[in-house]
Amino acid sequence: MVKAVVIGAAGGIGQPLSLLLKQSTLISELALYDVVNAPGVAADISHINTPSTVQGYLPADGGLEKALKGADIVVVPAGVPRKPGMTRDDLFNINASIVRDTAIGIATHAPKAFVLIISNPVNSTVPIVAEVFKKKGVYDPKRLFGVTTLDVVRASTFVSEANGASEKSLEYSIPIVGGHSGETIVPLISASQPSVSFDQSKIEALVKRIQFGGDEVVKAKDGAGSATLSMAFAGARFAISVLEAAAGKARTEYSYVDVKALGAGEWSSVVGDLTFFSVPVKLGKDGVESVGAGIKANEYEQGLLKVAVDQLNGNISKGVAFVADTAAKAGL
Known part of the structure; x- marks a missing residue:
């Protein structure tokens, strides 16, 4: 019996994410929580003839506690989407409180x-x-x-396309390390499997497209939304990998994790003093079993990594400071 919870289930990512999780036979109970419309989303996808039961919850009457009770996995897409001209960091002040309060709920009811x-x-x-x-x-x-799976998915798609229409069906695997915002996203195209050969200008164009792929979607939607469907696909893919690993089927995925606590392994020279960094992680029944093998970056990619590390220092400090500054107000 596996209970999965989606916090922010009625949003642009939450709805398709919930739909994809409903299709998984690994999940026996699906709890959907949001400040509005979660019961409607739950009623809709409950008609799908897969084994899991579905229930929607709102804040009233202890809805968050009820949703989280007994949870095995909690996926959190809650927050507001990007709008034209916004970077992910522009969203910080809007979403930080939502994430903090959600974390308090998880820590209390599904630790x-x-x-x-x-x-x-x-x-x-x-x-x-x-x-x-x-x-x-x-x-x-x-x-x-x-x-950070969306970056991995985008890289596979974009590199495949760049390598010609006849090879679009191939599954390209490109290591993506660093973070999940702009220049903190570092594609190691030199380590692509299968290998690819592009001139430097093409590589730089691919790197920029992978780093700022979300902007393509925001522009294409003409300000009406951001990358919700592809993000839902990536989130569901990662969630299923975590559940498969917990069930005994080893998996390796890229994820932004606490490399200081877990140990950065062969990535130590790249990570330095950073607390968080996206690296390949070997997943097992209790989550991260170990950090995967290091990958040799070429000179160009080493330059990208230095930029990413500099930016991540500020991003991480910003999150830590937010909790310190608001802890008393939040009852922490």
Whole structure:
């Protein structure tokens, strides 16, 4: 019996994410929570003939507690989406309080659950959750994940396309390390599997497209939304990998995790003093079993990594400071 919870289930990411999770036979109970419309979303997808039961919850009458009780995995896309001209960091002040209060709820009612953070900006919101869990005395770095899978998915798609229409069906695997915002996203195209050969200008164009792929969607939607459907796909893919690993089927995925607590392994020279960094992680029944093998970056990619590390320092500090500054107000 596996209970999965989606916090922010009525939103642009939450609805398709809930739909995708409903299709998984690994999940027996699906709880959907949001400040509005969650019961309607639950009623809709409950008609799908897969084994899991579905229930929607609102804040009234202890809805968050009811949704989280007995949870094995909690996926959090809660927050507001990006608008034209917004960076992920622009969202910080809007989403930080939402994520902090959600983390308090998880720490109180589902402290042993796997927690997958999608809410932007991930570079800062994951440290917020970690700080809340520490203050609540329930922090387990093996069970807290920042979902960066969309960057991996985009890289596979874009590199495949760049390598020609005849090869679009191939599954390209490109290591994506760093963070989940702009220049903190570092595609190691030199380590692509299968290998690819592009001139430097093409590589730089691909890197920029992978780093700022979300802007394409915001522009294409003409200000009416952001990357919700592809993000839902990526979030569901990562959640299923976590559940498969918990069920005994080893999986390796890229995720933004606490490398200081978990150990950065062969990535130590890249990570330096950073607390959080997206690296390949080997997943097992208790979450992160170990950090995956290091990958040799070429000179160009080493330059990208330095930029990412500099920016991540500020992003992480911002999340930590937010919790410190608002802890008393939030009752922490």
